[in-house]
Amino acid sequence: MKTDKSSRPTLTATPTSTVAPASPTATTGQPLQPYPVAIARASSYDLKLVLRQLETLFDNLGGLGDVIKPGDRVAIKVNLTGGPSQQPPAGMNPVDTYVTHPVVVHAMAELLHDAGAKEVYIVEGVFDQESYPDWGYVDAAEAVGARLIDLNDALPYADYASLPVGKNWLIYEKFTMNRILQEVDASISVAKMKCHWICGVTLSMKNLVGLVPAQFYGGLVRSDFHGTEDELKHRLPRVVVDLNRARPANVSLIDGIKTIDGSEGPWNQNVTPKSPGILIGGKNPVATDAVAVAAMGFDPTAEYPDPPFLRAYNHLNIARQLGLGSNHLREIAIKGVPLADVKQQFKPAYAPTGFEKGTSYYSCVSAHDNLWKR
Numbered sequence: 001m002k003t004d005k006s007s008r009p010t011l012t013a014t015p016t017s018t019v020a021p022a023s024p025t026a027t028t029g030q031p032l033q034p035y036p037v038a039i040a041r042a043s044s045y046d047l048k049l050v051l052r053q054l055e056t057l058f059d060n061l062g063g064l065g066d067v068i069k070p071g072d073r074v075a076i077k078v079n080l081t082g083g084p085s086q087q088p089p090a091g092m093n094p095v096d097t098y099v100t101h102p103v104v105v106h107a108m109a110e111l112l113h114d115a116g117a118k119e120v121y122i123v124e125g126v127f128d129q130e131s132y133p134d135w136g137y138v139d140a141a142e143a144v145g146a147r148l149i150d151l152n153d154a155l156p157y158a159d160y161a162s163l164p165v166g167k168n169w170l171i172y173e174k175f176t177m178n179r180i181l182q183e184v185d186a187s188i189s190v191a192k193m194k195c196h197w198i199c200g201v202t203l204s205m206k207n208l209v210g211l212v213p214a215q216f217y218g219g220l221v222r223s224d225f226h227g228t229e230d231e232l233k234h235r236l237p238r239v240v241v242d243l244n245r246a247r248p249a250n251v252s253l254i255d256g257i258k259t260i261d262g263s264e265g266p267w268n269q270n271v272t273p274k275s276p277g278i279l280i281g282g283k284n285p286v287a288t289d290a291v292a293v294a295a296m297g298f299d300p301t302a303e304y305p306d307p308p309f310l311r312a313y314n315h316l317n318i319a320r321q322l323g324l325g326s327n328h329l330r331e332i333a334i335k336g337v338p339l340a341d342v343k344q345q346f347k348p349a350y351a352p353t354g355f356e357k358g359t360s361y362y363s364c365v366s367a368h369d370n371l372w373k374r
Contacts, residue, residue, distance in 0.1 A: 034333035035287035035326055036061050039295070040279045041337055042257045045096075050257070050279075051107040057281045058111060060335035067250045067283065070116035072185040075123045076105055076146075077249070079191050079207045081265055083127030084134040088266040095135050097260040097273050100190050102136035104255045104279070108190060109144035120144065121180055125151040125210045127220055151178045152213045160213065163246040170238040170318075175246045176216050189249035189285065193256035193276065193292055196264045197349040198226070198236050200309035201296070203289040204252035205319065208243040233304060237315035241322065244285060252288035254280040256295065262347040270350045278342045286316055286325025287332045297345035300327040308348040 038060040040053040058064055068074065078100040088094055095101045109120045122141055124131070132138055132148050141148050154160050161182040164174045181187070189204040196202040209222060218224035227235040260266070261274040278295065282288035290300035293316070296308070304313045316327035326332060329339075 034331055035282065035284045036333045036335055037280065037282035037284075037288050037291045038335040039291065039337040039339065039342060040281075041277055041342070042279055043277050045101050045103040045257060047103050047106060050103050051110060053279055054104075054107050054111055054253075054281075057279055057336060061281065061283065064111060064115040064251070067186055068112055068115035068117050069185070071118045072116065073119040073121070073183065074112050074117045074186045074188060075121045075149075075181060075184045076108060076112075076188045076190055077207060077211065078105055078122060078124050078137075079202070079210065080124045080126055080131045080135060080137075081210075082267065084130045085128055086265070086267060089271070092260075092266060092271075092273060096258040098192060098194060098265045099135060100192050100255050101257065102140040104253070104257070105137070105190055106140040106144055108188060108253060109140075109146050112188070113144065117186075120146040121149050121184065122146050123149040123151050123178070123180065123211075125212065125214055149178060149180055151181075151211060152215065154178060154213075156180075165242045165246045168322075169245070170242050171235060172239065172242045172246075175212050175243065177211055177247065178213070181211060181247050186250040187247060188251045188253065190253045190255065193254050193259045193278075193280070193296065194264045195262065195296070195308050195346055195349045197268060198232065198312045199240065199315060200307075200312065200348070201289070201293055201298075202264050203254055203292050204249060204285045205244050205289050205315060206240055208247065208249070209240065211243060211247055233312040237313045237318055240315045241318050241324070244319065244324065249285050250283065252282050252285040254288065254292045256280060256292065263349040268350060270347070274344070274346070276342065276344050278337070284325040286319045286327055290316055290327035290329065291332060291334060291339065293327075294329060294339055295342050295344070297343055300329070308346070310348055 038057045040057040042050055042053045080099045112120055157179040160176045161179040162174050163177050189207045191204045191207040194202050199206050214220045214222055225236055225239045226232050256276040256278040258275050260271050262271040280292050293300035298308050300316055302309055320327050
């Protein structure tokens with residue numbers, strides 16, 4: 001359900017949410033219970049290596065027992081942006097550069113089963129039906145006994161669910177979603193470490209944009225989330241926060257083993273492959289994404305128009321104001337590999353290929369949406 005601007009609640013209100021609340025602070029302003037986020041190294045997508053490093057990462061976070069109980073049903077939300085129909089530049093492998101790698105999801109699913117999960121679903125509102133088979137997800141799902149769900153469809157149900165954001169929603173009061181997201185006991189957001197043209201970065205929080213069926217929100221690029229060009233810098237970051245309240249991720253995992261630099265995908269210019277060689281995980285998405293932003297060489301508390309938030313307000317700042325977590329590094333306990341040892345400078349997102357310099361992103365979104373519909 002959408003609303004006009006006049007009826008939107010103010011940002012300062014505190015929402016009802018199942019995301020972990022902000023850490024309490026003493027009178028000195030120092031956090032009493034910092035959010036733990038763990039960093040692990042992984043030089044390749046070798047399954048044994050990734051599994052071993054993820055085990056170490058979650059051991060540093062106290063394990064998964066506080067999130068996953070025996071018999072639980074768990075959804076793993078991946079980022080499969082663009083679809084195989086979008087041809088990357090020569091030498092740029094999609095699963096290495098701009099979509100969540102299936103080996104990371106395979107390893108995560110194994111850990112979920114070890115923690116007692118009975119059923120695992122790999123979920124995404126895919127761009128096209130070839131995304132799962134072409135990018136290795138059919139094989140990965142079969143290997144771990146997981147079920148693939150296209151969130152653009154109601155299947156395996158007859159209709160969709162309506163998930164409320166809760167008190168003091170910002171842009172959407174509720175979202176239409178596949179019922180599997182309402183019924184699972186836990187949700188895991190497994191994102192790729194990337195910059196983003198509008199949101200500055202696309203990590204575990206921004207990854208949730210793909211939860212909703214595209215046909216109800218403006219087409220494959222979900223252009224309703226962007227609003228008008230004048231609304232763009234305000235609207236999408238708040239939509240991201242609303243999504244994270246409607247179906248919060250209980251665990252956030254960021255695939256930074258290999259990625260893309262300079263944008264979220266090859267449809268934008270000046271992109272190059274990058275190999276940070278890291279995995280970042282946590283149980284609070286705001287804190288987890290903050291550590292990833294810092295590892296990308298940016299200030300996670302920066303605000304529009306400072307990089308990487310060149311075109312929209314920082315959704316991490318909005319989330320912190322609403323009590324969903326913290327993007328202040330002093331309030332985050334970083335476990336495992338020190339942050340200083342893994343920092344690499346990323347390039348902020350640049351202009352989409354094929355558009356004149358100065359062309360707005362809003363126009364680009366419309367053009368891309370038409371492209372996907374052909």
